[in-house]
Amino acid sequence: MARSLDGLVLAPVADQAPGQVGTRTRFAYHEQDGAIWAEYEGGDVVRGRLVGTRDGDRLDFRxxxxxxxxxxxxxxCVSTVVDLPDGRVRLEETWEWESQPGRGTSVVEEIAE
Known part of the structure; x- marks a missing residue:
């Protein structure tokens, strides 16, 4: 299993459609006992929250x-946690809007310090 997401800050590697999460968005992750949650903001997002579970290298959240x-x-969103060769973490995501039409894939990576 990849390392814990607790305390990590991740960012998308590419912009999505206008009005969505983009490269200026930052996700601050937390993890404890199989639960994951994050706050995010930046770009077109004033404030965002996610909450869900982790089972091995699979995240499942709203x-x-x-x-x-x-x-x-x-x-x-369902994500796969991947350990990068340089020690950072990547999330490979498949997502679907529930409040509007649309679905897709995205990648977020830990910001190098």
């Missing part, structure tokens, strides 16, 4: 966010 235009949205 997310909700407030965007700069005042709209809110929510969805579901």
């Amino acid at each position: 997310y909700v966010q407030l965007k700069t235009d005042g709209s809110t949205s929510s969805g579901h």
Whole structure:
């Protein structure tokens, strides 16, 4: 199993569609006893939260966010935790909006210190 996400800050490696999470978004992860949660913000996201579970290298969580235009949205994501050769962590994600149409994939990586 990959190392704990607790205390890590991750960022997307590429921008999504306008109004979504992008390379300026930062996710501050927490993990304890199989539970994961994070706060995120940046770019078009004023404030976001995610909460879910971890089973081995698989994350399963729901997310909700407030965007700069005042709209809110929510969805579901399943991620695989990958240890990178340089010691950082990558999440390979498959997500789907529940509050609006849309689905896709994305990658977030631990920010190098």
